Amino acid sequence: MPKRAAVDKREAILAAALDLFSARAFDATPMPLIAERAGVGAGTIYRHFVSKEALGNAVFRDSKLALQRGLLERRRGGETPRQEFAAMWQGLWEFFQESPAAFRFLETHSHATYLDAASRATSDAVFVSITDFVRRGQAAGAIRLAPPAVLIALAFGAFIGLVKESDAGRFSLTAAVVTQAEALAWDMLRAR
Amino acid sequence: MPKRAAVDKREAILAAALDLFSARAFDATPMPLIAERAGVGAGTIYRHFVSKEALGNAVFRDSKLALQRGLLERRRGGETPRQEFAAMWQGLWEFFQESPAAFRFLETHSHATYLDAASRATSDAVFVSITDFVRRGQAAGAIRLAPPAVLIALAFGAFIGLVKESDAGRFSLTAAVVTQAEALAWDMLRAR
Amino acid sequence: MPKRAAVDKREAILAAALDLFSARAFDATPMPLIAERAGVGAGTIYRHFVSKEALGNAVFRDSKLALQRGLLERRRGGETPRQEFAAMWQGLWEFFQESPAAFRFLETHSHATYLDAASRATSDAVFVSITDFVRRGQAAGAIRLAPPAVLIALAFGAFIGLVKESDAGRFSLTAAVVTQAEALAWDMLRAR
Amino acid sequence: MPKRAAVDKREAILAAALDLFSARAFDATPMPLIAERAGVGAGTIYRHFVSKEALGNAVFRDSKLALQRGLLERRRGGETPRQEFAAMWQGLWEFFQESPAAFRFLETHSHATYLDAASRATSDAVFVSITDFVRRGQAAGAIRLAPPAVLIALAFGAFIGLVKESDAGRFSLTAAVVTQAEALAWDMLRAR
DNA sequence: CATGAATGAGAATTCATTCAT
DNA sequence: AATGAATGAATTCTCATTCAT
Numbered sequence: 001m002p003k004r005a006a007v008d009k010r011e012a013i014l015a016a017a018l019d020l021f022s023a024r025a026f027d028a029t030p031m032p033l034i035a036e037r038a039g040v041g042a043g044t045i046y047r048h049f050v051s052k053e054a055l056g057n058a059v060f061r062d063s064k065l066a067l068q069r070g071l072l073e074r075r076r077g078g079e080t081p082r083q084e085f086a087a088m089w090q091g092l093w094e095f096f097q098e099s100p101a102a103f104r105f106l107e108t109h110s111h112a113t114y115l116d117a118a119s120r121a122t123s124d125a126v127f128v129s130i131t132d133f134v135r136r137g138q139a140a141g142a143i144r145l146a147p148p149a150v151l152i153a154l155a156f157g158a159f160i161g162l163v164k165e166s167d168a169g170r171f172s173l174t175a176a177v178v179t180q181a182e183a184l185a186w187d188m189l190r191a192r
Numbered sequence: 193m194p195k196r197a198a199v200d201k202r203e204a205i206l207a208a209a210l211d212l213f214s215a216r217a218f219d220a221t222p223m224p225l226i227a228e229r230a231g232v233g234a235g236t237i238y239r240h241f242v243s244k245e246a247l248g249n250a251v252f253r254d255s256k257l258a259l260q261r262g263l264l265e266r267r268r269g270g271e272t273p274r275q276e277f278a279a280m281w282q283g284l285w286e287f288f289q290e291s292p293a294a295f296r297f298l299e300t301h302s303h304a305t306y307l308d309a310a311s312r313a314t315s316d317a318v319f320v321s322i323t324d325f326v327r328r329g330q331a332a333g334a335i336r337l338a339p340p341a342v343l344i345a346l347a348f349g350a351f352i353g354l355v356k357e358s359d360a361g362r363f364s365l366t367a368a369v370v371t372q373a374e375a376l377a378w379d380m381l382r383a384r
Numbered sequence: 385m386p387k388r389a390a391v392d393k394r395e396a397i398l399a400a401a402l403d404l405f406s407a408r409a410f411d412a413t414p415m416p417l418i419a420e421r422a423g424v425g426a427g428t429i430y431r432h433f434v435s436k437e438a439l440g441n442a443v444f445r446d447s448k449l450a451l452q453r454g455l456l457e458r459r460r461g462g463e464t465p466r467q468e469f470a471a472m473w474q475g476l477w478e479f480f481q482e483s484p485a486a487f488r489f490l491e492t493h494s495h496a497t498y499l500d501a502a503s504r505a506t507s508d509a510v511f512v513s514i515t516d517f518v519r520r521g522q523a524a525g526a527i528r529l530a531p532p533a534v535l536i537a538l539a540f541g542a543f544i545g546l547v548k549e550s551d552a553g554r555f556s557l558t559a560a561v562v563t564q565a566e567a568l569a570w571d572m573l574r575a576r
Numbered sequence: 577m578p579k580r581a582a583v584d585k586r587e588a589i590l591a592a593a594l595d596l597f598s599a600r601a602f603d604a605t606p607m608p609l610i611a612e613r614a615g616v617g618a619g620t621i622y623r624h625f626v627s628k629e630a631l632g633n634a635v636f637r638d639s640k641l642a643l644q645r646g647l648l649e650r651r652r653g654g655e656t657p658r659q660e661f662a663a664m665w666q667g668l669w670e671f672f673q674e675s676p677a678a679f680r681f682l683e684t685h686s687h688a689t690y691l692d693a694a695s696r697a698t699s700d701a702v703f704v705s706i707t708d709f710v711r712r713g714q715a716a717g718a719i720r721l722a723p724p725a726v727l728i729a730l731a732f733g734a735f736i737g738l739v740k741e742s743d744a745g746r747f748s749l750t751a752a753v754v755t756q757a758e759a760l761a762w763d764m765l766r767a768r
Numbered sequence: 769c770a771t772g773a774a775t776g777a778g779a780a781t782t783c784a785t786t787c788a789t
Numbered sequence: 790a791a792t793g794a795a796t797g798a799a800t801t802c803t804c805a806t807t808c809a810t
Binding site: 606607608618619621622627628 | 803804805806807808
């Protein structure tokens with residue numbers, strides 16, 4: 001088992017990298033800056049990650065898993081598809097509030113050339129878990145009969161659009177806005 | 193008026209830069225590579241753009257204006273909001289088909305740190321012209337009464353989600369998919 | 385055809401690298417030091433050689449070919465094996481006098497891990513040209529009947545030993561010493 | 577007197593360093609790799625050697641002394657110069673067989689910039705002990721009247737040439753080859 | 769004594785930009 | 790105007806050495 005201090009440094013490095021990668025581009029972020037932000041020596045990063053790319057992938061996977069947790073943790077079981085969708089939308093919103101850097105990082109780096117197979121597999125796993133929800137909703141007659149991937153792309157894209165445009169200063173992303181948006185997004189998905 | 197040859201080189205540089213910036217990150221794209229792709233000398237780029245950042249901004253503005261043209265050019269006048277929305281959605285789709293590089297570039301670089309005031313102003317102008325459409329639709333009772341910026345964020349985000357997930361290989365972005373998606377997106381916006 | 389200036393810089397870099405690599409180890413020689421010695425910018429080296437290893441190989445091949453020229457150029461044709469050996473020994477001596485750095489570099493780096501196939505091929509070609517001499521001498525009954533490679537190893541090794549020990553300060557390598565040594569070396573090779 | 581364990585670690589470090597230094601260059605051999613190979617912590621090396629250079633010098637001196645032992649231990653006393661030379665040549669061969677790494681290390685690092693006065697003194701001592709043999713041989717009329725240092729350089733160089741060229745794959749260094757070579761080398765030295 | 773995590777100076781290499789041609 | 794060779798600052802990464810445990 002790794003020492004406490006080592007784990008702390010690793011966490012500090014990941015946190016600093018996430019902060020920086022979400023604010024500037026990956027390629028525009030020098031390793032020494034990450035080290036400084038994390039409060040460690042530049043060489044220390046390489047004791048935990050074999051390369052900058054490996055660090056980028058670790059940040060990506062951590063963020064993706066955090067998103068998955070946020071997305072799924074509010075579901076209770078035994079909910080209607082309508083309720084489940086609301087829970088996921090709220091979960092996304094809470095994830096964004098808890099770690100906006102992670103949310104923005106995922107959105108900006110989803111097609112980054114440095115992502116490796118493991119990172120892509122993590123992305124896929126998250127996607128599959130949502131696909132499952134859509135299929136159940138369709139089977140129950142609550143969600144429209146369109147390819148699940150397309151429905152997810154539209155709904156997820158809508159949420160991301162919300163964050164991006166609020167970042168651009170077009171409006172302020174309040175709980176009220178998010179809740180209203182959820183109702184609209186559900187109108188896009190629900191069977192009629 | 194600039195000479196024909198000079199204009200051609202400028203265009204070649206912009207096209208090469210767009211190609212490259214949409215495939216790799218801005219900071220991961222060397223100027224000499226852009227020059228080579230454009231068929232000009234590295235120094236020549238600096239006769240047309242004062243810096244790499246200036247080139248990035250020019251590419252951004254050109255792409256944004258092309259998107260605006262695509263978005264608006266199919267509208268005829270005298271259409272219902274429903275028809276106008278369909279026209280804009282189709283316009284977006286045509287813009288994507290004509291220059292997927294420009295579409296992807298805009299999506300990935302919308303928050304780039306190198307964007308200057310003029311670029312942001314161009315973005316805003318595009319946004320405003322869509323806002324206008326939403327307001328008219330709301331006045332006509334065809335579009336829901338929510339902040340226009342939020343509705344645009346949701347609908348535009350949904351379209352971008354479509355492109356991103358199809359890029360990720362989750363499905364193939366055919367005309368049929370796009371048309372079906374348009375109906376769903378309209379269901380998100382329309383008043384009821 | 386490359387420009388004159390470019391060729392000059394390339395030569396300057398090769399000369400500086402040879403100087404430095406023969407005085408210190410390859411791995412102990414920083415590229416900026418080579419650049420400084422050559423009077424060029426550090427980046428310039430990379431316009432002529434793709435890597436430090438490539439530079440090392442170029443220096444090696446150049447030196448090896450210079451050694452080959454020195455070794456063979458004093459031969460006239462129609463000489464006895466005895467005369468030919470003397471010519472080669474003198475050629476080696478002249479090569480050493482003209483470019484002691486090249487001589488020492490070859491000796492110290494003959495097994496360097498960075499040497500590539502082309503460099504090894506150059507080494508082999510030189511070896512073969514000497515092997516040919518030995519075979520002819522053996523056919524003429526002038527040189528002992530031992531494996532040519534072994535004879536070459538002994539004679540060449542003897543010459544290198546001379547240089548190394550004189551470098552170590554055990555004696556001064558004068559023309560007289562070299563000539564006397566040649567007679568002894570021949571006594572090692574000649575048939576009896 | 578140092579503890580047994582400490583001596584063992586010191587020996588392990590020296591052995592690991594010798595192995596590594598003979599296969600790769602001194603400057604291309606990381607201390608942590610030596611530590612790992614020796615089965616000790618990286619810091620432990622510094623309890624036995626003040627620096628990497630000091631370690632390199634210790635390896636050099638150990639190897640040089642081992643060579644000296646190999647060179648001289650087969651001499652019995654009361655031999656003819658001819659027999660003594662054969663004994664030394666065989667000793668060299670046995671030393672090479674017992675520790676080829678030490679042999680190669682000495683050969684490659686004889687001019688290393690990090691060698692200190694003590695290392696050079698050790699080299700000199702070995703040289704002197706051979707010089708003594710040459711002088712006696714000359715006094716007895718068995719060895720040519722040339723500067724002993726020159727004769728040693730030639731003979732020793734010849735042996736090294738044998739090893740280098742066999743390493744280069746030109747032939748296989750068998751006992752038969754070594755014995756034949758000894759006869760030739762003696763022909764180079766013997767008075768006539 | 770021994771360890772090995774941590775460090776930061778220094779290594780190789782890249783690339784935006786300049787300027788002589 | 791156009792070029793592309795040249796530059797050197799900045800980047801990623803390595804490793805000798807230290808020191809808290």
